[in-house]
Amino acid sequence: MTITLTVDGKKVTVEDGATILDAAKKAGVYIPTLCADEDLLPFGACRLCLVEVQGDRRPMLPACTTPATDGMVVRTSSPIIDKTRRNVVELLLSDHPEDCLTCPQNNRCELQRVAAYVGVRTNRFRGEKHAYPIDDSNPFYRRDLDRCVLCGKCVRTCDEVQQLGAINFAYRGFRTKIATVLDRPVATSTCESCGQCVDKCPVGALYPEAWLRYGLPTRETKTICSYCGVGCGLILQTRGNTVVGVRGDPDNPVNRGRTCVKGRFGYEFINHPDRLKKPLIKRDGAFVEATWDEALDLVAQRLAAVVRESGPDAVALLTSARCTSEENYLLQKFARGVLGTHNVDHCARL
Amino acid sequence: MYSDYASLRAWAESEIARTRPADRTRILVGLGTCGIAAGGLDVLAALREKLADMPVSAEIVPVGCIGMCFEEPLVDIVRPGEPRICYAKVTPKSIPTILEEHLLHNNVRKDLAFAVIGDEPYDGVPAWKQLPFFATQRRTVLRNCGFIDPESVAEYIVHDGYAALAKALFEMTPESVIEEVKRSGLRGRGGAGFPTGMKWAFCRQSPGEHKYVICNADEGDPGAFMNRSVLEGDPHSVLEGLIIAAYAIGADHGYIYCRAEYPLAIVRLRKALEQARALGLLGERIFGTDFSFDVTIKEGAGAFVCGEETALMASIEGKRGMPRPRPPFPAQKGLWGQPTNINNVETLNNIPPIILNGADWFAAVGTEKSKGTKTFALTGKVVNSSLIEVPFGMTLREVIFGVGGGIANGRQFKAAQTGGPSGGCLSSEHLDWPIDYETLTKAGSIMGSGGLVVMDDSTCMVDVARFFLNFTQSESCGKCIPCRLGTKRMLEILERIVAGQGKMEDIDLLLELGETVKLGSLCGLGQTAPNPVLSTIRYFRDEYEAHIKEHRCPAKVCKALITYRISEEKCTGCTLCARNCPVNAISGERKKVHVIDPAVCTRCDTCRQVCNFDAVLVD
Numbered sequence: 029m030t031i032t033l034t035v036d037g038k039k040v041t042v043e044d045g046a047t048i049l050d051a052a053k054k055a056g057v058y059i060p061t062l063c064a065d066e067d068l069l070p071f072g073a074c075r076l077c078l079v080e081v082q083g084d085r086r087p088m089l090p091a092c093t094t095p096a097t098d099g100m101v102v103r104t105s106s107p108i109i110d111k112t113r114r115n116v117v118e119l120l121l122s123d124h125p126e127d128c129l130t131c132p133q134n135n136r137c138e139l140q141r142v143a144a145y146v147g148v149r150t151n152r153f154r155g156e157k158h159a160y161p162i163d164d165s166n167p168f169y170r171r172d173l174d175r176c177v178l179c180g181k182c183v184r185t186c187d188e189v190q191q192l193g194a195i196n197f198a199y200r201g202f203r204t205k206i207a208t209v210l211d212r213p214v215a216t217s218t219c220e221s222c223g224q225c226v227d228k229c230p231v232g233a234l235y236p237e238a239w240l241r242y243g244l245p246t247r248e249t250k251t252i253c254s255y256c257g258v259g260c261g262l263i264l265q266t267r268g269n270t271v272v273g274v275r276g277d278p279d280n281p282v283n284r285g286r287t288c289v290k291g292r293f294g295y296e297f298i299n300h301p302d303r304l305k306k307p308l309i310k311r312d313g314a315f316v317e318a319t320w321d322e323a324l325d326l327v328a329q330r331l332a333a334v335v336r337e338s339g340p341d342a343v344a345l346l347t348s349a350r351c352t353s354e355e356n357y358l359l360q361k362f363a364r365g366v367l368g369t370h371n372v373d374h375c376a377r378l
Numbered sequence: 379m380y381s382d383y384a385s386l387r388a389w390a391e392s393e394i395a396r397t398r399p400a401d402r403t404r405i406l407v408g409l410g411t412c413g414i415a416a417g418g419l420d421v422l423a424a425l426r427e428k429l430a431d432m433p434v435s436a437e438i439v440p441v442g443c444i445g446m447c448f449e450e451p452l453v454d455i456v457r458p459g460e461p462r463i464c465y466a467k468v469t470p471k472s473i474p475t476i477l478e479e480h481l482l483h484n485n486v487r488k489d490l491a492f493a494v495i496g497d498e499p500y501d502g503v504p505a506w507k508q509l510p511f512f513a514t515q516r517r518t519v520l521r522n523c524g525f526i527d528p529e530s531v532a533e534y535i536v537h538d539g540y541a542a543l544a545k546a547l548f549e550m551t552p553e554s555v556i557e558e559v560k561r562s563g564l565r566g567r568g569g570a571g572f573p574t575g576m577k578w579a580f581c582r583q584s585p586g587e588h589k590y591v592i593c594n595a596d597e598g599d600p601g602a603f604m605n606r607s608v609l610e611g612d613p614h615s616v617l618e619g620l621i622i623a624a625y626a627i628g629a630d631h632g633y634i635y636c637r638a639e640y641p642l643a644i645v646r647l648r649k650a651l652e653q654a655r656a657l658g659l660l661g662e663r664i665f666g667t668d669f670s671f672d673v674t675i676k677e678g679a680g681a682f683v684c685g686e687e688t689a690l691m692a693s694i695e696g697k698r699g700m701p702r703p704r705p706p707f708p709a710q711k712g713l714w715g716q717p718t719n720i721n722n723v724e725t726l727n728n729i730p731p732i733i734l735n736g737a738d739w740f741a742a743v744g745t746e747k748s749k750g751t752k753t754f755a756l757t758g759k760v761v762n763s764s765l766i767e768v769p770f771g772m773t774l775r776e777v778i779f780g781v782g783g784g785i786a787n788g789r790q791f792k793a794a795q796t797g798g799p800s801g802g803c804l805s806s807e808h809l810d811w812p813i814d815y816e817t818l819t820k821a822g823s824i825m826g827s828g829g830l831v832v833m834d835d836s837t838c839m840v841d842v843a844r845f846f847l848n849f850t851q852s853e854s855c856g857k858c859i860p861c862r863l864g865t866k867r868m869l870e871i872l873e874r875i876v877a878g879q880g881k882m883e884d885i886d887l888l889l890e891l892g893e894t895v896k897l898g899s900l901c902g903l904g905q906t907a908p909n910p911v912l913s914t915i916r917y918f919r920d921e922y923e924a925h926i927k928e929h930r931c932p933a934k935v936c937k938a939l940i941t942y943r944i945s946e947e948k949c950t951g952c953t954l955c956a957r958n959c960p961v962n963a964i965s966g967e968r969k970k971v972h973v974i975d976p977a978v979c980t981r982c983d984t985c986r987q988v989c990n991f992d993a994v995l996v997d
Contacts, residue, residue, distance in 0.1 A: 072703035073857045075898045087897055093703040108897070112860075115894040119863040152887060153863075155870040178856060197698055197856060200681070202866040204856020 033100040048091035048102055049077055059104050060113060060142040062230055063179035064092040067285070068188055071180055075116050076142060079104045088112065114146045122153040123202075125174055131232040132170075132239040138230030139177060156202070165215035168293040169226045169236050173205055176233035182206060182225035189286065194219040223292040227275055227285075236293065242272040250277055253291040257352045258282060260291055271298045335367060344371035379658035381666030383544035386657065390535035397532075401458050403436035403481065405429075408452035408524065410443035410610045411603070411642055412765075416450035417469070424470035425453065425477070434481050442611015444524025445765040446511065449492055452524075455480050461500045466492035495525075511762055514780055516743065518751050519604075519727050520767045523611030528646050531653035534614040540659055542730035546622050547667050550733075555626040556582060559729065561737035563749030568594055568685070568722035569797060569826040570902070571748075571815040577719060580709040581627045584717035589629040592694070592713065592720040593620050595636035595643070596678045596685040599798025600849060602829035604753040605723035607765050609636065609643035612727070613650040617673065619726030621660065622733060624671045627719050631672060635690050638677040647675055682799075682853035686901045687720045689855065700855045701901035722827065724753060744770035748814035752825070758795075758832035761786050768813070775809040778832055789834040793918070797826025799846045799853075800906030802913025803839060822913040824906065838935035839918040840925055844872040846910035850903060861904030864895035868911060876936040880926040885915060934996045937981040941997050944985075946971050948993035955985035955994065 029044040033051055040055035047070060052059050062074035070093040077091040082101035088109060091102075103109070121143065128134055163171035180197065183206060187193050194217055198207035208217030226234040245265030253260040261280025265273035274295050278285035297303055307323035308315035318326075334342050345363045347356045360372045380386040398404065405425065409418050422438070429436055446452060449466035453476065456462040463486055465476055472490060479485040486501045493506040506512045517523075526533040534540070546555050560575030581589065593616060597605040609616060620632050636644055651673055654660040662670045676694050683689045684699040691713045693699040712718025728750060732740045741749045748770035754777070756764050761783030768777060774794055778784070785791050793803040796813075802823030804811075811817050815825045833842065851865040868891050871884050892908035899905045915922060924930045931939040944955070944964075951969040956962075963979040966972030974985070974994075986994035 070703070072900055073859070075858050075860055075900065078898065090703055090900075093705075095705060112894050112898050115864075115891065116859050116898055119859055119867060119894075122867060123863060153867040153891070155867050177859075178862070180857070197700065200683075200856055201852045201854045202856075202862065204854070204862060 031096050031098045031100075033096050033098065033102060035102045036104050042096055046096050048079060048081075048089070048094050048096050048100070051096045052079075052091060052102070052104060057104055058145070059091050060145050061092060062138055062142060062177055063181065065181055065184075065228060067228075068181065068184045071184065073178070073180055076113055076146075078109055078112055080106055080109060110146070114148055117143050117146050118148050118151055119153055120177055121148060122151055122155060123157050124177075125157075131175070132235040133175075133229075133232030135244060137232065158205075160205070163213050164237075165213035166219070166221060167215075167237065168221050168289065169214075169223060169234060170240070171214055172233055172235075174233075175231050176206060177231055178204060178206065179230060180206075181228040181230065182234060185224045185228045186219075190220075190222055190224050192218065192220060192222075195225070221289040221293065222287065223289065224286060227292075236273060238272060238296075242267060242270075245272050253287070254350070255288075255290045255294065256349050257356075259352065260287055262287065262291055264295070269299075271295050331367065340368035341371060343367055343369055344373065345369075347372070347374045349374070349376050379666065382548075383541055383665075386540065386544070387535060389657075390532040393532035394536055398437055398439075403434060403458065404439055404456045405436050406439045406441045406452075406454040406456070406462070406524075408443060408450055409440040410523075410607055411640075412443050412447040412607070413450045413452065414642070416447075418451040420470050421451045421453060421468050421473060424473040428474050428477050432477060432481065436481070439527045440529070441526065442523045442528050443607040443765055444495075445515075445520060445607075445767070446492075446762075447765060448761070448763045452492075454495060457481070461494045461496035461498065463500065463503060464492045464495050464506070465490050511764070511766075511781055511783065514772065514776060515767055516751050516769050517767050518731055518740075518743075519608060519724055519753050520611075520765070521731070522615060523607060523765075526612065528611050528613055529649050531614060531650070531657065534612070538734060539614055539730075540618055542733035543618050543621055543625075543659065544665060546625055546733050547665050547669060552582065552626045552628060555622060555733065558737050559626070559732060562732045562740040563737075563744070563747075564725065564728055564732060564740065565748065565815065566722060567724035567728070567752070567827065569800065569824060571825055574721065574725055577709065577721075578623065578626050580707070581629075581717050581719040584709050586717040588631065588714075588716045589627055590713045590716060590718040591620055591624045591627060591629040591632045592687075592690065592718060593632070593634040593723060593726055594685060594687065594690060594720050595634055595640070595723050596690060597640075597723070597827060598637065598682040598685050598853075599800075599827055599829040600846075601757045601831050602755045602798055602827055604755050604765060604828040606640050606643055608723055608727055608753075609640065610646055613643070613646045614654070615727045615730060616723050617647075617650050617654060617660070619721075619729035620673065621654075621664065621671060622729050623719060623721060623726060625669055627717075629719070630670060631674070633674050633676050633694055633713070635676045635678055635684070635694060637684075638679060644675060644677060651675070681855070682849075683855045683901070683903050686903055688901070690720065691718065698855075700857050701903070703900060724828070745812060745814045747816055748825075752813070752828060754828045754830040756782050756830050756832070758830075759786050759789065759834040759837065760784070760832040770814045771812045773810050773812055774804065777813065777830070778809075782832065785832065785834050787834075789836060791832070792835050792837055793833040793839060793842075793914075795823075795831040795833065795842065795846075795910070796829065797824035797906075797909070798829040799850045800824055800902065800909060801826045801829070802909040803833070803842065803917060804913070805917040807917070822916055823909060836933055836935070838876075838931050838933040839914040839921045840872065840876055840931075841933075841935050843911045843914045844869065844876055847872060847907065850907040854903065854907075858898070858900040858904060860895045860898035861900070861907060864891050864898070865904070865907050867891060868895070868908065872911070875922065875925050876931070877938040878925065878929045878936075880922075882923075882926055884926065885919070885922055888912075888915060940981060941976050942974050942979055942981060942983075942985065943976075943995050943997065944972050944974055945993045945995055948991045950991055950993070952990070954988050954990065958984050958988045960984065 030041050032041045035052045035055045035057050038055040040051050042051045060076045063071045072090045072093040078088040079091045080103040160173040247266045249264045253262050260283035261277030263275050263277050276285040276287040306317050309318040347359045363372045451468045453468045454462050454464045479487050488502045491503045494500045499505045556578045564574045565571040678684050681699045684693045686701045689699040689701045708718040744750050751767050751769050753767045766781050795803050818825050847869045851869050854861045856862045874880050892912045895908050934940050949971045956964040963975045
């Protein structure tokens with residue numbers, strides 16, 4: 029079933045169950061949000077998406093949680109909407125560091141975008157500000173709660189997407205913050221460092237440690253993760269020939285934007301000086317660089333010699349979880365069909 | 379197990395006859411939290427001790443609060459064939475006199491007796507309905523409080539308990555129960571005033587594998603204790619209301635969400651559940667019918683916001699008590715994703731009499747849109763701090779000056795705060811306005827759950843606004859920005875004003891922020907949090923301006939704006955103030971006028987309180 033409604037004068041048809049925000053997106057109408065996310069359930073916390081619905085007794089409704097209904101007439105801007113949104117952002121900025129230019133999230137920040145849209149020009153609500161210590165206990169990402177807007181995306185990602193629940197809202201009132209169990213540093217918590225929350229954070233509260241060392245990437249390249257057989261889609265972010273960041277490929281059907289800790293944060297070996305790029309053959313007690321042909325010939329020679337001298341069962345083959353299923357199939361085929369042994373095992377059994 | 383009401387009633391009557399023979403004297407002791415706090419347990423111990431020495435046999439019955447918190451501890455004596463005489467402000471010391479005189483010498487001590495809880499005066503003691511405190515009250519919700527032993531299901535049953543449940547199950551369909559509640563005009567007593575019958579109908583019509591009913595007993599407004607008194611004094615009435623609600627809606631399980639700070643209420647609820655289960659009034663096949671329903675008690679961990687229904691449901695599910703937007707409404711998707719109906723304690727307590735006496739009986743009381751009675755916890759600067767129940771439509775003046783006995787210490791009325799932190803302050807111009815949902819909203823306050831705090835001319839209205847905002851800010855769940863940060867910034871502005879650092883534009887800023895918090899917040903807590911500020915600006919703007927423009931607190935409350943000095947004429951040099959000053963701010967020799975050093979003085983008010991000559995002045 030479909031629903032047709034009007035958003036800012038534009039007629040738009042959406043599926044039953046869509047929210048006003050979904051409809052506005054489809055109609056090409058921008059509604060500011062901080063807590064809404066396509067991968068997460070509607071939350072209704074930031075109150076920036078308030079809109080007017082003609083005929084409703086409530087003055088304003090959140091677009092992100094209100095279902096679209098047939099014939100609905102929605103206005104996304106009016107004096108009271110604009111004023112409320114501006115005051116909400118002004119309130120947020122009254123408890124936010126004023127250091128955008130040196131913030132790791134600079135130019136990627138959703139709060140910057142929203143503030144620019146609503147047009148906050150002053151701050152009349154100055155008062156107490158949070159001054160939390162930065163949590164740098166985790167080697168992969170930093171947690172700077174002074175910048176947190178409590179949109180809850182990290183909490184919901186950990187809960188709804190990763191099903192881990194390592195963090196949640198804690199305390200009340202102005203003291204409300206996102207905390208691990210017993211409010212301990214991330215490194216000693218149940219966090220698995222998958223970085224999903226870091227990826228979702230709209231502000232500079234959660235950011236990869238590497239962002240302290242690098243500015244914005246200049247290029248993004250789609251690739252497949254080489255760590256395991258799952259084959260997640262990754263987007264490598266580079267500056268020149270240096271990989272400075274990774275994000276999950278949202279279009280890849282295997283992982284739909286998600287990664288594990290290795291895929292997201294374990295990329296710095298790529299530019300490491302000790303990284304092996306060519307095969308080495310030990311000659312006179314020392315490893316010497318060789319070509320792939322030389323190395324493969326040597327392996328074939330030695331395997332053939334062992335089989336000849338001691339029989340096929342003198343050889344065993346161990347495969348890896350980093351290989352795909354097809355590669356693992358090929359290896360056992362090689363063991364049985366070429367070498368003639370059933371001695372095949374896999375590191376996942378260790 | 380009973381499959382009809384007559385046999386249940388017969389059991390209860392035989393039980394009462396067995397345990398409480400009619401030829402035996404009964405002594406009722408008020409042991410609600412108010413009675414216990416006033417020393418009721420010491421009185422009970424003295425009573426037991428004295429009775430053991432006396433040649434009379436008497437039954438001691440602990441009862442709940444009858445409403446006269448200002449006269450606690452209460453001890454009532456009922457001798458066979460005589461009316462119930464209520465003694466007030468009883469102490470362990472006065473117990474021997476009362477018992478000996480009353481029980482041995484047939485002498486009702488008029489000087490110690492407060493009233494006859496009965497229709498006629500007795501031996502010079504007035505009947506309770508003759509007292510201004512009770513004369514205009516009408517007790518429906520509090521019908522049993524202070525009259526029955528809350529831990530005895532038999533007593534509840536002989537007071538028509540569970541008759542309404544039997545009537546609903548045997549004579550009415552779920553639809554006709556809902557129709558009766560609709561026709562009664564009963565509205566939610568938790569504060570918002572949504573029509574109860576309509577709420578039930580939505581939930582009944584909503585499709586779901588299971589349905590739940592929840593009793594919201596998370597009473598949290600500062601100064602409010604109506605629900606606590608009902609749970610402590612008449613737990614079965616709430617349970618009966620909940621079971622009828624479940625029958626009407628088609629629910630198979632219920633929860634009573636009671637704050638853990640009400641330990642006595644929880645003890646009595648647990649007992650009530652056990653008793654009801656043992657009699658087949660709860661559990662499988664209630665009254666032998668096909669209707670099965672059971673109840674779980676969930677103790678709330680002390681978050682004010684858990685009184686908000688979506689936060690309450692999250693809390694039952696084991697999640698953080700945090701509201702979520704509606705729709706979906708609880709009636710569509712509530713607890714565990716199933717259709718759920720949530721009612722306040724007082725709402726449910728009203729159900730049995732509505733079913734038993736009919737909608738017309740209920741609707742005959744009250745105003746056009748607010749039917750029935752409402753309980754209020756009457757507190758503050760009023761003579762009778764008490765739990766009262768009055769018909770809707772009574773004026774604020776009748777409540778405060780009639781039932782409440784007027785303002786304490788002969789001072790002037792200034793304001794009345796209704797609805798707790800979500801409500802607002804009403805001024806003397808509202809004294810003759812009727813109390814009902816619409817009128818209070820029109821005046822900038824709300825009905826709320828029934829907190830009614832009376833303030834006199836020694837109350838600073840800016841400080842009151844600051845107090846309530848401090849409460850809501852501390853209790854905000856922090857989820858939505860307007861509530862979390864808006865109330866914080868409003869509180870900071872108020873703190874500046876009471877410290878004498880306010881600016882005139884701060885008033886406009888409070889009004890603007892108040893509007894944003896009201897319109898922008900996710901749940902009822904935030905949407906109503908600015909009410910105390912907005913209503914005090916509306917009715918007491920001059921006090922704000924005095925703080926800002928003249929750096930003066932008219933009520934002489936705000937510490938930064940007052941100074942203490944000692945009157946040269948009145949001071950006798952007794953040194954009492956100097957010896958009690960915690961910061962040694964007072965100097966002076968014996969028999970000579972003392973002096974307060976304003977630089978050291980912390981304005982703690984100790985000197986003024988200890989002075990026997992009213993020599994300490996506040997400017």
